[in-house]
Amino acid sequence: MRTVKSIAAMQRLALKWKRSGVKIGFVPTMGYLHAGHISLVTEARKRVGPKGKVVLSIYVNPTQFGPKEDFSKYPRDLQRDTTLCHAGGVDIIFAPTDTDMYPRPEGYAYSTYVLEETLSQAMEGASRPTHFRGVTTIVSKLFNIVLPDVAIFGAKDWQQATIIQRMVRDLNFPLKIVVAQTHREADGLAMSSRNKYLNPEERTQATILWRAIQTAKAEVKASKAPLAAARLKQKLAKLIASQPAARLDYIEFFVPDALTTATKISRGTHMALAVFFGNTRLIDNARL
């Protein structure tokens, strides 16, 4: 395994592989890896086989953070990540720098962005207005550099994965997107690099996201008729408010691929929620 920092070197390597018919599996990340990321690596390996190459990118992308968000304090530890990647079977870590990804030489500043205009409006897009512009831009750049045959995204960021799928379709990127299952701690909390910010009390209370999902699932299972979304939302908001450290950002029920709001909930409706614990914002989602 080796780490490549230069964009040109990564692109050259990917082109060489492509010319000799080697399949490339790609896992884009912002680093501070956990078992969830490694499960995406395992999925990538499964897709490209033992002769293929698995590339994992580590880049904390500034354009997907709002001005008041945690860009500067987002956890970074390349050494620790390198050990995990080595053990997880990654072939190449691609870890570019900010100045290479968004150059600002004199007389020229980075000025091209990729914008998805429909799926990115609600939920995360409503709470973080410039977030998805940053995500679609960086993911496009990474696809053009790594040239993957298959790229793996985690289902925890359901809206992100759906937008990327749409972008790939709309802009004709020649690759397959795979959405892999959310990895959870034993108590149900979805694995996330941001869990590191939680103090012990917040960490205990953070299971409320998973418990809210379980409650919604149980309600759907128990009901013979479709449920009114507004009433269920109210019930779940109350449950979340029972945790003193929790502050609800949103709960949404929606049609999984179109991401359109569902006012009636039945089996197969998707639920997503975002909850703050202090300054830490956690998200989760599931099919009900």
Ligand code: PAF
């Ligand atoms: O999901 C993430 O970690 C990021 O949004 C991604 C896809 C690596 C783009 O920066």
